[in-house]
Amino acid sequence: MSVQGSLDQQWARVRGRLKDEVGETAYRSWLKPLTVGSLDGGQLRILVPTRFMRDWIRTHYADRIRALFSGENPGVQTVEIVVASAARPETAPPANDMPTATPPVPVAANPEPVTELVIEPSPSLVVVEDRTDEMSAPLDPRFTFENFVVGKPNELAFAAARRVADAQAVPFNPLFLYGGVGLGKTHLMHAIAWAIRKKDPSRRVIYLSAEKFMYQFIRALRFKDTMAFKEQFRSVDVLMIDDVQFISGKDSTQEEFFHTFNALVDQNRQVIISADKSPSDLEGMEERLRSRLGWGLVADIHPTTYELRLGILGQKADRIGAKVPPKVLEFLAHKITSNVRELEGALNRIVAHAELVGRAITLESAQDVLHDLLRASNRRVTIEEIQKKVAEHFNIRLADMSSARRARAVARPRQVAMYLAKQLTQRSLPEIGRKFGDRDHTTVMHAVRKVDELCGTDPAFAEDVELLRRMLEG
Numbered sequence: 001m002s003v004q005g006s007l008d009q010q011w012a013r014v015r016g017r018l019k020d021e022v023g024e025t026a027y028r029s030w031l032k033p034l035t036v037g038s039l040d041g042g043q044l045r046i047l048v049p050t051r052f053m054r055d056w057i058r059t060h061y062a063d064r065i066r067a068l069f070s071g072e073n074p075g076v077q078t079v080e081i082v083v084a085s086a087a088r089p090e091t092a093p094p095a096n097d098m099p100t101a102t103p104p105v106p107v108a109a110n111p112e113p114v115t116e117l118v119i120e121p122s123p124s125l126v127v128v129e130d131r132t133d134e135m136s137a138p139l140d141p142r143f144t145f146e147n148f149v150v151g152k153p154n155e156l157a158f159a160a161a162r163r164v165a166d167a168q169a170v171p172f173n174p175l176f177l178y179g180g181v182g183l184g185k186t187h188l189m190h191a192i193a194w195a196i197r198k199k200d201p202s203r204r205v206i207y208l209s210a211e212k213f214m215y216q217f218i219r220a221l222r223f224k225d226t227m228a229f230k231e232q233f234r235s236v237d238v239l240m241i242d243d244v245q246f247i248s249g250k251d252s253t254q255e256e257f258f259h260t261f262n263a264l265v266d267q268n269r270q271v272i273i274s275a276d277k278s279p280s281d282l283e284g285m286e287e288r289l290r291s292r293l294g295w296g297l298v299a300d301i302h303p304t305t306y307e308l309r310l311g312i313l314g315q316k317a318d319r320i321g322a323k324v325p326p327k328v329l330e331f332l333a334h335k336i337t338s339n340v341r342e343l344e345g346a347l348n349r350i351v352a353h354a355e356l357v358g359r360a361i362t363l364e365s366a367q368d369v370l371h372d373l374l375r376a377s378n379r380r381v382t383i384e385e386i387q388k389k390v391a392e393h394f395n396i397r398l399a400d401m402s403s404a405r406r407a408r409a410v411a412r413p414r415q416v417a418m419y420l421a422k423q424l425t426q427r428s429l430p431e432i433g434r435k436f437g438d439r440d441h442t443t444v445m446h447a448v449r450k451v452d453e454l455c456g457t458d459p460a461f462a463e464d465v466e467l468l469r470r471m472l473e474g
């Protein structure tokens, strides 16, 4: 037998093993179109029909191909994945990624721009309990309902997600979750998938980002495989598409999505969508799609509050078994207000640092570790901000910063705010006095002295003041 002949045979065996390992769907999508090229000085060339397949295979399968092939043929030391028209895909895709004079099956009036064709695939397609589909990546095990901290800003979205997960019949279609970056949309979607999976493993749930939906669609177009694409998406029980704003302005993907969406809703299958904006605010989205997206329940996730941030930090610290003093958690909840992802990142950094240096976490160490982060959010602090933070901290009304009330519960926080205004701003005593309900500069002076004195005698009070100072100045 020729060398090529035996390579072909070895490849056939390797492919058989790969098929068993990755499953029929992934095999058909990615591995079947590959052919074996030459073996030269230990380097085996595997030929793929397109550049994006090359990149995907390199990232996901090249190591495995090498391991299996060298088992068949010890002469194989490395595997190189190369684009070559010699590859023989069953579906006969074009030889490269660039558009040909007659592009494959342009189904919509406005074909996608060419750049969409080279979007890097990544394994974010998750098919829960569809065991035949090995394209699936696992759901994030941390993203469960149990790990989701509920507060005012997300209670509606949480309740809606729970309802969808628990209901026997489709309660509203679609469920549309929207909110800013890092506020828990993906977390809730995964939580729904986990809950459904637990309750009824036979239900087919697909979760994927709109970007991957588009990628799959374009790939199906290129491989003239749109029937399989449609079948895959229209036969599910629950379809979740994350970050749907991604397909704004992508007309043919929108078109396909619209049909998929309608087909599922018509069959009373649950559709769950997330986006960074409400359906009516999704620019670049066809009117009929926008309107359909708003037909079910639209639930927004608001920016976090201090209480929610503190709750999330507490839960997260417990979960990772880290001993973080409450003051540090409060400090973080005050300082990192952008989104939950950053909040978690900050906590992780502090915990990792403490473990590394073998020291307990303190307010000082936290501040050191997060120096860069805090500096970035650092601005010149104003008296108004000081008043607001101090009022929040001591749980009094902001109006009492300027009111005439003299009860200790109000007067003491007011003094603290004056003290901090003196410390943290360039304002003179009379200026500060004016901001606190037109008080005299001697009142401010007295407040500064009083707070100084209390800090010397009452450690808990000193700690409070220090915490506030750090929060305000970063």
Ligand SMILES: Nc1ncnc2c1ncn2[C@@H]1O[C@H](COP(=O)(O)OP(=O)(O)OP(=O)(O)O)[C@@H](O)[C@H]1O
Pocket: 142, 143, 147, 148, 149, 150, 154, 179, 180, 181, 182, 183, 184, 185, 186, 187, 188, 243, 276, 312, 340, 341, 344
């Ligand atoms: N209420 C919450 N309780 C616990 N963890 C949360 C909560 N909200 C968000 N998180 C966590 O914050 C991180 C970011 O959340 P997620 O990825 O779901 O955000 P997103 O809204 O999908 O953001 P993006 O718009 O970037 O996709 C995740 O680690 C998630 O677990």
